[in-house]
Amino acid sequence: MTTTQTQQSVPLRSGRRPHRAWGVAAVTFVTIIGAAAFASLPGLLIEPLHDEFDWSRGTIGFAVSVNLALYGVTAPFAAALMDRFGIRRVVAAALVVISAGSLLTVWMSAAWQLVLCWGVLVGLGSGAMALAFAATVTNRWFVARRGLVTGLLTAAGASGQLVFLPLLAWIVEEHQWRPAAVTVAVAAVAVVPFVWLFLRDHPADVGVAPYGASEFVAKPAPVAGAARRAVTVLVRAARTGPFWLLAGTFAICGASTNGLVKTHFVPAAHDHGMPVPAAASLLAVIGVFDVVGTIASGWFTDRFEARRLLAGYYALRGISLLFLPILLAPSVHPPMVFFVVFYGLDWVATVPPTIALCREHYGDDSAIVFGWVLASHQVGAAVVAFLGGLARDVFGDYDVVWYAAGALCAVAALMSLVIRRGALVTR
Incomplete structure (x- = not known):
């Protein structure tokens, strides 16, 4: 059947029936929620592992940093693998690897095993x-x-954090950390049948055009040489200024979110006398408002200039982090609630405009380019996850890390404004 014939065979939609793309987006949303348990656990493990094995917080932070770094480095290759083998196969395999890595930590007795299981296996799977x-x-x-869909899918991770973080904190508090690790493993593997049955790789698989397209789009042939393509796209993108500015700002984004707050907020609050479940609940509330902020950011990205949105997001985040050291206390109080709401609205609001800028400058390669930009995000997160634990060991508190993160966010705001506007390109 020719492309023209295929286009003519696609029925007109009535307008009352939701487009199949929204169903795929819903499946993706639920899949990311189910896999989000692994991202909720590292900050809850620092104190239990320190107490049981007498490992330093720097050592535990190093394992988390390996996880975060591999999460990022794997992303562009995963995007290329999805072009080669399909989204469904890659995601299902990744969930199995996450489950295996989390489950194996139950039997670990040395720090290198934490690095291998949680750092390498979970890092690769989560990437x-x-x-x-x-x-x-x-x-x-x-x-x-x-922009809206990007915001919704980005918010899925925060929704998963909301679902799992209080539960995992309660399990760690009442039953120690091993049952929590098993819970993560079960949650990841439970999503696999859902992915396999309901996720589809391309609109052409179900005979529809992409949402908003005026014509049917044929499914492209599998792209061989996934690793080579990922590297080729990197080399091509690295010759352009916007790539380095996007990578630099997103590295600071990772440093000030996953590397710092997600990993060290709970132990930092506990240092000030706050119970772990209360601190974990605050982190979960950040996830609630992250959903609102990220969806709103996607809506804004469809309507306003992405680079100016980024500059505003980073500036506001930096200001909030500068105030955090004076807000930490043994109990939850109104100023801390205000921080949680304010910071939560900004948590990953940077993602929709960053993806939009990748799409604007790199066209059909944008998913892989964003994968490399995300790699910088995770490298930034990895560095601060390690340095944050090291700073706690050296200085006895996290204050210097909060102030440094605030200053970095100011730098990211300025870098965002330097990114030039570009015309959408396709290759």
């Missing part, structure tokens, strides 16, 4: 479940409403 997954789904299934 394939990274935001490049959301970018790939959005690029394939949507032409219109891409």
Whole structure:
């Protein structure tokens, strides 16, 4: 059947029936929620592992940093693998690897085993479940409403954090950390059948055009040489200024979110006398408002200039982090609630405009380019996850890390404004 014939065979939609793309987006949203348990646990493990094995917080932070770094480095290759083998196969395999890595930590007795299981295995698996997954789904299934969908799928991770973090904190507090690790393993593997049955790789698989497209789009042939393509796209993008500015700002984004707050907020609050479940609940509330902020950011990205949105987001985040050291206390009080709401609205609001800028400058390669930009995000997160634990060991508190993160966010705001506007390109 020719492309023209295929286009003519696609029935007109009634307008009352939701487009199949929204169903795929819903499946992706639930999949990311189910896999989000692994991202909720590291900050809860620092004190239990320190107490049981007498490992330094720097050592534990190093394992988390390996996890975060591999999460990022794997993302662009995962995006290329999705072009080669399909989204469904790659995501299902990644969930199995996450489950195995989390489950194996139950039997560890040495720090290198933590690095191997939680750092390497969970890091590799989670990298394939990274935001490049959301970018790939959005690029394939949507032409219109891409900013909104990106915001929704990005918010899925925060929703998963909301679901799992209080539960995992309670399990760690009442039953120690091993049952919590098993819970993560079960949650990851439970999503696999859901992915396999309901996720589809491309609109052409079900005979529809992408949402907002005026014509049917044929499914492209599998792209061989996934690793080579990922590296080729990197080399091409690295010759352009916007790539380095996006990578630099996103590295600071990772440093000030996953590396710092997600990893060290709970132990920092506990240092000030706050119970672990209360601190974990605050982190979960950040996830609640992150959902609102990220969806709103996607809506804004469809309507306003992305680089100016980024500059505003980073500036506001930096200001909030500068105030955090004076807000930490043994109990939850109104100023801390205000910080949680304010910071939560900004948590990953940077993702929709960053993806939009990748799409604007790099066209069909944008998912892979964003994968490399995400790699810088995770490297930034990895560095601060390690340095944050090291600073706690050396100085006895986290204050210097909060102030440094605030200053870095100011730098990111300035870098965002330097990114030039570009015309959408395709290759």
